[in-house]
Amino acid sequence: MTSVVNDDLKNGSESELTEDQKRLLKYYSASQWTLIWWRFRRHRTAMIAASLLIVMALFGIFAEFVAPYGPTSRNTKYLDGAPQIPQFCDQNGCSMRPFIHGVSTKRDPVTLRAISVPDTNKRVYIEMCLEGEKTELLGFIPIKTHLFGLQDPKAKLHIWGTDDLGRDMFSRTIYATRTSLSIGVMGVFISFVLALIIGGTAGYFGGRTDMVIQRVTEVIRVVPIIPLYMGLAAAMPKEWSTTQIYFAMTLILGLFGWPTLARRIRSQLLSIRNEDYVVAARLAGAKPSRIIGQHMLPSFTSFIIVDLVISFPYMILSETALSFVGLGLRPPTVSWGVLLQQAQSIRVIEQTPWLFIPAVFVVVAVLAFTVIGDGLRDAADPYAEAK
Amino acid sequence: MLRFTLERLVGMVVTMALVSVMVFLIMELPPGDYADRYAFRKYSGTGVNVTEADIQAIRVDLGLDKPLVFRYFDWIGGIVLHGDFGQAFAFETSVLKVIGDKIWLTLGILFSTLIVTYMVSIPIGIYAAVRRASVADYGLTVFSYLGLALPNFLLALILLYFANKWFGADIGGLFSADYKDAPWSFAKAWDLFKHLWLPAFVLAWSAVAYQLQTVRATMSDEINKLAVTAARARGVPETKLLIKYPARLAINPVVSTIGFDVNRIFSELPIVAVVLGLTELGELLLRAYLDLDMYVAGAILLLLTFMIVFMNFISDLLLAWLDPRIKLGASS
Numbered sequence: 001m002t003s004v005v006n007d008d009l010k011n012g013s014e015s016e017l018t019e020d021q022k023r024l025l026k027y028y029s030a031s032q033w034t035l036i037w038w039r040f041r042r043h044r045t046a047m048i049a050a051s052l053l054i055v056m057a058l059f060g061i062f063a064e065f066v067a068p069y070g071p072t073s074r075n076t077k078y079l080d081g082a083p084q085i086p087q088f089c090d091q092n093g094c095s096m097r098p099f100i101h102g103v104s105t106k107r108d109p110v111t112l113r114a115i116s117v118p119d120t121n122k123r124v125y126i127e128m129c130l131e132g133e134k135t136e137l138l139g140f141i142p143i144k145t146h147l148f149g150l151q152d153p154k155a156k157l158h159i160w161g162t163d164d165l166g167r168d169m170f171s172r173t174i175y176a177t178r179t180s181l182s183i184g185v186m187g188v189f190i191s192f193v194l195a196l197i198i199g200g201t202a203g204y205f206g207g208r209t210d211m212v213i214q215r216v217t218e219v220i221r222v223v224p225i226i227p228l229y230m231g232l233a234a235a236m237p238k239e240w241s242t243t244q245i246y247f248a249m250t251l252i253l254g255l256f257g258w259p260t261l262a263r264r265i266r267s268q269l270l271s272i273r274n275e276d277y278v279v280a281a282r283l284a285g286a287k288p289s290r291i292i293g294q295h296m297l298p299s300f301t302s303f304i305i306v307d308l309v310i311s312f313p314y315m316i317l318s319e320t321a322l323s324f325v326g327l328g329l330r331p332p333t334v335s336w337g338v339l340l341q342q343a344q345s346i347r348v349i350e351q352t353p354w355l356f357i358p359a360v361f362v363v364v365a366v367l368a369f370t371v372i373g374d375g376l377r378d379a380a381d382p383y384a385e386a387k
Numbered sequence: 388m389l390r391f392t393l394e395r396l397v398g399m400v401v402t403m404a405l406v407s408v409m410v411f412l413i414m415e416l417p418p419g420d421y422a423d424r425y426a427f428r429k430y431s432g433t434g435v436n437v438t439e440a441d442i443q444a445i446r447v448d449l450g451l452d453k454p455l456v457f458r459y460f461d462w463i464g465g466i467v468l469h470g471d472f473g474q475a476f477a478f479e480t481s482v483l484k485v486i487g488d489k490i491w492l493t494l495g496i497l498f499s500t501l502i503v504t505y506m507v508s509i510p511i512g513i514y515a516a517v518r519r520a521s522v523a524d525y526g527l528t529v530f531s532y533l534g535l536a537l538p539n540f541l542l543a544l545i546l547l548y549f550a551n552k553w554f555g556a557d558i559g560g561l562f563s564a565d566y567k568d569a570p571w572s573f574a575k576a577w578d579l580f581k582h583l584w585l586p587a588f589v590l591a592w593s594a595v596a597y598q599l600q601t602v603r604a605t606m607s608d609e610i611n612k613l614a615v616t617a618a619r620a621r622g623v624p625e626t627k628l629l630i631k632y633p634a635r636l637a638i639n640p641v642v643s644t645i646g647f648d649v650n651r652i653f654s655e656l657p658i659v660a661v662v663l664g665l666t667e668l669g670e671l672l673l674r675a676y677l678d679l680d681m682y683v684a685g686a687i688l689l690l691l692t693f694m695i696v697f698m699n700f701i702s703d704l705l706l707a708w709l710d711p712r713i714k715l716g717a718s719s
Contacts, residue, residue: 219405222646222699223692224653227672228413231684234676235416317538321658324540325673344662346547359541367536 036302039379046375049368056365060178064135067171068149068157071334073133075156075166078103078116083161083169083354086126099123102155125151161354163342172334173358179335180316181365183250187315188308190254192261199262200292203269210266217259228256229318233327242333249328253315261307268300302380310373313366320362336362388707395703399696406692407466411459414685421474422446424679449474466689473682475675482686485671488571490690492561492667493656495579497694499587500652501645504594509641512602513634516610527599534596539655543589543662560664561586586663590655594648601640609633635709642706646699653691 017025030038040046059066075081086098102122108115132146132153150157160169202213232252236245269292272278281291297304316336322328323337324344331338339358343349349356422445430437446452450461465471472482515524561582562575609615610633618628656669668687675683 215401215405218402219409222402222650222695223406223409223688224650224656224695226654227657227669227688227691230657230673230676231413231688232416234679234684235413235418237418313535321538321540321655325658325661327673327676340541343544346544346551349544349548350551356544359544362538362541363536366538367532370532370535 032302036376036379040375043375043378046372049371049375052364053368053372056177056361056368057181059174060181062137063174063178064137065143065145066147067168067174068146069133069168069171070135071172071175072167072332073171075158075162075168077105077166078156078158078162079166080164080352081116081158081162081166082352084118084158086159090120090123092121092123095123095125097125097127099125100150100157124155124157126157127151160357161352163352163355169339169354169357172339173336173361176334176336176339176358177361179246179329179333180319180337180362183246183253183319183329183335184312184315186250187253187257187319188311190250191257191311192304192308194254195258195261195265198258199265200269202262203266204273204288204292204296206270206273210270213266217262220256221259225256226318226321229253229322230325230327233322242330245329246333249319249322253318257311257315261304261311264303264307268303269296272296272299302376306373306377306380309369309376312369316362316365316369391707392704395700399700402696403693406696407463407689408459410685410688410692411462413688414681415455417679417681421681422449422451462685466686472686475680475683482682485683486668486686486690489667489671492579493669493691494694495583496586496590496656496665496667497649497652499583500590500594501648503584503587503591504598504648505641507591508595508598509602509638512599513606513629513637515599516603516606516633516637517629519607524603527603531596531600534593534599537592538658539589539592540658540662542592543585543659546585546589547662561666586659586665589659589663590652593655594651597651598641598644598648601644602637605640606633606637609636639706639710642702642709645702645705646695649695649698653695 027035069075081103084100086100088094088096088098090101100123101118101120102124103116104119104122105114106117107113126148127150128148129145130149130151131144132149134142134144137143148157156168158168158170160173162168163172198213198217202210202217229252232255233249236248240248273296278291278295281295286294319328319335320337320340323330323335324340326341329335329338336358339355340362343352343355343359422442425445426437426442443452451458453461462473465473470483472486474480475482475485511523511527515521515527518524561579563578563582610629612633615628615632618632619625623631653669656665656667657673658669659665660667660670661673668691672684672687672691675681675687
């Protein structure tokens, strides 16, 4: 890029603006954020990760539309049922529309338990955007249409199987995506506000204030974080409602997630607190909060954003780990961790491996955030172009 | 060096004092107090009618009616002066007895994990930096992403599943069934050793991913330094040169983050313990939390943090010995 820039500047002074020069003009007049976006766009893995994450977030936000069934509605005829993979062909020939086989109940010849077996002679066709269970989109817009479902209203479609109570794993995972991602967002937001206040105070005032705050930060950094979270989560009264627990969890994750970001803000502020423009603002009588917010923060906003993106995985993993051992969110709330609670033993994974699907979501989400964070860091580096 | 050591020691004591206050506050968080839970646990289902007065008697007996500050000093005083961590009501014995030799098991897991972490990350990280854009280098990048994304407890589940599927063996736990309740002997120690590799590997997973990146990054920087070029020009053999100049410095950031690694390992221990069926402090901590046995939980949290702070101290000393510039910077 740099060589192109120089060449064009040399040749282009007398003639009309060529394509390259127009591009150059655009490049030089672009704002910092546009430049970051251009650089980020070239980072292919990060772009893929970002689109994956956006799809995931959209699925989560519009869970009621995407999921064919509610997170707790049961299909008692299909307990621990295997995933029903949509197919186009079977022994009776092919079809243009995807279908699954119907399910019929039989007795296990040995244990005499009722088991569900696919009936390969019966086809049930899958349709897009059809009416099904009544729900409320985002909790307040009543809808009946779902992204996909079965033509036959009596049959139910479980593309990722069902759990031991006959609840649709696909629907549950989609609803869990909403919970887990939103807890991440709230946790990151709370820790960001705290980091801003604590790191801002330490970095702006320095001296003794800084020393005391550094000590406290050190204490929180030194205690193993999951055991600490566990202690706070264990203290939640048993009779709390699921909503209360949800908010308590975001608070817990946010309350102790700030040290890393606070240190970043502090050190950045310390390094620029004696710059002329900061001193000028101070002499002009601006309040500390205004100086920090208006004059100092904008110089490293991009770094803060990178750090925020990178801290998402920790929130998501902590929530998953806590819920996994039964100290975080509790059923009937569904989150990735709550869903994985069912898949704690090898026996379960052996017999019903589809209960492990939420783990894939955890890994993909964490990977995506990490890759996006790396891409953003490269894009936000103003010297990246010169390299 | 003495002055440096003393400074770090004082810092360690101050940090631990603050940590103990925080741990105590967490112990006080759950609704109700020890007396309530003790009475409930002891008399529920026995048909004995417990009155508020009985609970109050227990409370006075244990000194729980005193104000918060006094209770804190009772608690921390007991620990520091007599090594008394209080009572574990779920087991009806002292916390110290419950924790007992689990401290040694935990240390065993910790050190085997640390050994695995450094034995893997340092040589491979150095190799990847020397052979940029090789298979090892790309493999490392993929692995370090996975190491961050795949949480240890899921890795543990996957490993258990495949071990069961391919070898038909249950590889979880710390002891075989024969040795579980046997007294300590050489055979039992050997049995423990045979079981340690799995938790060590699982717990080292993310620490390795993190340290690999650190070693590779530092090594890549150091390898381009003039000292390396000069040595190469003098005709120093490549291997000797790598060990003498860049590798020696590439270890510094690893040493300085030992405490961080210990923190990470202890953080993941309770969750991994559930999956692998380990029986050490992490598992006990989780059980204590679920039972709200807060004296046990507080004692374990304090002990784990103490080990981290202590390892931080060791890593500071090691680093000062490896890199004298740090010692000078601290005392000036």
